[in-house]
Amino acid sequence: MNLESILFTQGFGSRRQCRALIADGRVAIAGAVCADPQAEIPTEALSFTIDGTTWPFHEHAYLLLNKPAGYECSRDPQHHLSVFSLLPPQFAERGVQCVGRLDQDTTGLLLLSDDGKFVHAFTSPRRKVPKVYVATVRHPLDDTQLDALRNGVLLHGEARPVAAVAAHARSEHALELTVLEGKYHQVKRMVAAAGNRVEALHRERIGGLDLPATLAEGAWQWLDEADLGSLRKG
Secondary structure: OEHHHHHHHOOOOOHHHHHHHHHOOOEEEOOEEOOOOOOEOOOOOOEEEEOOEEEEOOOOOEEEEEEOOOEEOOOOOOOOEEHHHHOOHHHHHOOOEEOOOOOOOEEEEEEEEOOHHHHHHHHOHHHOOOEEEEEEEOOOOOHHHHHHHHHOEOOOOOOOOEOOOEEEEEEOOEEEEEEOOOOOOHHHHHHHHOOOOEEEEEEEEEOOEEOOOOOOOOOEEEOOHHHHHHHHHO
């Protein structure tokens, strides 16, 4: 693939803007500036630098973000900042979108991608991908609440009870809940139906993929093949 097309597919602007980056000597391959936009560059295991920052080539972007509170999973947020403001702008340019959504006050593991098939696979209700949340609750947890969550609670507007795959207390006010569906405010509504109230909510895991303990709040990272394999094993 020629260098202009590489930059274009990776979200570094229009073709004209990509040519300008190259012509200005701002792009380097293997440490050497490349000023020819038509130079053919193998993309396998390719990393290039723009203004000294290294970027790996990826045909599709698969990202993990440790979402902070106070951000909306939208490009057009209504009341808070967008999670996309936490990412480099080229990801928006290449059409990266959230794989499902977290409420603005919910924190933790958020996936993003520009691969439509991947997004559909992990948001489709038919896929039944388990998601693990930790909820800080207002009132002390008891066996009656936990049993109700495991056996199923009836949510307003739903015809059938919704049950958690697993529910247990980590402490008196910390509930670990595993759910398969992605209904609107599902965890908060389930906890309310069981007789408690969510004060804070954090997503720890999707499928078999855990939020890395070393990833700071508001930071992001690429997902590698091992990460994607873990997602599919969940």
